[in-house]
Amino acid sequence: MTFDQLAETCERVAATPSRNRKVALLAGYLGELDEANLVRATRYLTGQPLPGERKLSLGHAALRGALIEATGWDLETIRLCYREVGDTGETIGLLLHSATRNLPLALEQAEQDYLQIFAGRKSADRIARLAEAYLSYRPLSVKYFVKVITGNLRIGLQERLVEEAVAMATGHTAGQLREANHKVGRLADVARAAFRRELDQVAARIFHPMEFMLAKPIEQAPAIEDPAAWLVEDKYDGIRSQVHAGEGIVKIFSRGMEEVTSAFPEVCAVFAKAPVAVAMDGELLAFRDGRALNFTVLQQRLQRKQVSNDLLAEVPVIFMAYDLLHLDGEATPHLPIEQRRDLLARHLPAGAMLSPQKPLNSLAEVDSEFEQARARGNEGLLLKKKGSIYEPGKRGNNWLKVKRVFATLDVVITAAEQGHGRRATMLSDYTFAVRDGERFLNVGKAYSGLTDDEIRQLTRILRGSAYEKFGRVMLVKPEVVLEVGFDGIQKSPRHKSGFALRFPRILRWRQDKQPDEIDTLDGVRALYTASLG
Amino acid sequence: MPPPLSIRFSPEGIYLPEIDLWLDPRRPVAHAWFSHAHSDHASGRPTLVLATERTLELYRLRWPESTDVVQTLEPLRFGVPVEWKGATLTAWPAGHIVGAAQLCIEADGYRVVYTGDIKLNPPICGITTTVVQCNRLIVESTFGLPIYHFLDQTEARRRILQFAQETLAESATPVFLGYPLGRGQEIAHVLATAGIPTSVHGAMHKFLPIYEAEGYAFPGVEAYSAKNGRERALVVVPGMRDYLEARGDVRVAYVSGWAALANARTRANAHELIPYSDHADFSELLDLVAGTGAEQVDIVHGYAEPLARILRDRGYNAQAAIAQMERLEEGEA
Missing domain, CATH: 3.30.470.30 (DNA ligase/mRNA capping enzyme)
Incomplete structure (x- = not known):
């Protein structure tokens, strides 16, 4: 079982919405591994390239720099591609299409490569070694090689699922694995103990951070x-x-x-x-x-x-x-x-x-x-x-x-922006405005609170009502009404209204309301005065 | 000496003033060339329409004869030149959908080729593109970024069938979403000829006779109704999705160029992504441009600016012809 197969398994995990199926797919893969490789694979799946406490510390600039070195693509094209894809590892994999030597990549080889990169003394050395790795393996494997470095595979696989897969692969219950992981906080170490059937000997270790509740x-x-x-x-x-x-x-x-x-x-x-x-x-x-x-x-x-x-x-x-x-x-x-x-x-x-x-x-x-x-x-x-x-x-x-909504306002969307990650091609970030006579003046921007389904619908509607585009942002006709909650109001030069909402969040999409029914700037002014107390 | 043909680009379409001809116009005009029958290319009622015979048939299904406007429809046959106001017009296959064609316009030995929407690799349904030598090329760029790589039709067929068979084996309904013309017929053709019972949306079903006339079989394919939707593969328009999901266990495959990116899963809310398109992917576009030997390249639709820059970096005289708001209309990609 190789890193290549790990990448293929991850693709299948991403493709299934079923939690049980994700765990079963992963367990099927992990169950074939020997001890050392089980530990490596578990580490990779939890976004840790290096053994021990070491951190690879490669930023997006280095990852992109190596891509420029490997492919010759210019930064502007790479940025544009990233904007469409929304994930660094995936972008790099796609841009390496038919440009690599397609050598097989073993789990151990991946670790050696990570260590090699880590050992680079100057940034230029690390980038050169990374570029070499990009050009060596299959693009799909490079995609996951990079995702491990960025620390998040983005395939709908929380650590809890990896935990369950390790349990299934080693013949333990999910509860046994979880209990041990609570003590240690590092799943790769727990996987090793599980493989050796020494879960009962796992002890809490001080000076190793535990995940926060x-x-x-x-x-x-x-x-x-x-x-x-x-x-x-x-x-x-x-x-x-x-x-x-x-x-x-x-x-x-x-x-x-x-x-x-x-x-x-x-x-x-x-x-x-x-x-x-x-x-x-x-x-x-x-x-x-x-x-x-x-x-x-x-x-x-x-x-x-x-x-x-x-x-x-x-x-x-x-x-x-x-x-x-x-x-x-x-x-x-x-x-x-x-x-x-x-x-x-x-x-x-x-x-x-x-x-x-x-x-x-x-x-x-x-x-x-x-x-x-x-x-x-x-x-x-x-x-x-x-x-x-x-x-x-x-x-x-x-x-x-308990975070208290200070007040709520009905507002209208005036601009929409592409989201990131799995929302990369949807318009999920909205700038919104209140009414002042015939004008609509912005008071804030929010992105949380709606379901994917609602965002998908809104994306269609907003694309249809866009009249201008700057990079990721589209200006749209003021038509869609939202109800937003927020923690406070402050004066702000950022928006034309002169006010900005603090921590605004979308409470619901008011399909029953028209833009002429939304809250007014006078209303915002009154709330601000009231907040001064 | 300036070239004998000049080209004007505007949001209303592409116009060649010397021969008074519009290419895929978006407003009422006198003389128009329709590259293919998708509604963002063939719409309205020009007085005279030039297009391939299949495109004209498909256009008439959407824009039936009107008593108000008298129209002449003038079919062009692939590879057969016709004279037009001192120039020669020749249609060549574009692979995109049935009937899709490029137009080669030649005057005094100077050639302009307008691709319309184009696919270079062989399509499932449609005639494989001919690469036409020219001086100036007007090409689309729906997938003009180096992240877009598509399956060839053999692999796409395999994936479509595999998804349908696996889904049916688990007693769920495989659903393929597509626009009414093009992809839907291709998928239905693949499914039906492999013996998988298939229903297609009425909006797709009405185009089947034209596909059949072109030689593509659809054995046992029925128009979808609530009665025949069980234990069959469904090929429907995206709007039907919620209705179908409410009726039972459906799994959705997204067959599209956009399926080349993982975020299509969320965007299309799809279980299976099959990156196959009726447009050229990035490397097909580069191969096409190189194959024509064009000295000048104008890019319309899609990633016009970035593709123009990439081509300029490779030594072409290339420019984005229309500063379009990218992707505001997703077209029938």
């Missing part, structure tokens, strides 16, 4: 059935992070499993004194006088590898802990939330903060808590289900984030 957004409290089943916390507007600490060593990981340790020395100092080894989930916050500062303040710290003393004094950062992942060599995600919370409180080092949490008593309390959270400068609320476990990488029903 995610919260599902809800707009309104009535989405919760039984208030008494929930715990409530503030939702912070900081940097979601894990701190791993033990024996004087501290590592901080942010979303995307990036290590950001050196940017936050004061947090390291706090955790360096941790008496037992711990890994905690929480939020890095710029914090002064008992409250979190605006995220834009915190951003100044994020880009820095080394932090000056001035900046440390100006933007002090704390770690607001809210969950426990490891304790003293044991993984804790399988413990119920109350127990994790109890252990977290007891092992929190001095200088770190514990996110206040309390039981929810009634639906009405969601409203009052939300207002208070906002008054404290936080973004909203998190509701966490009593008795729930920590589910790494999952956006399920056990954590909910």
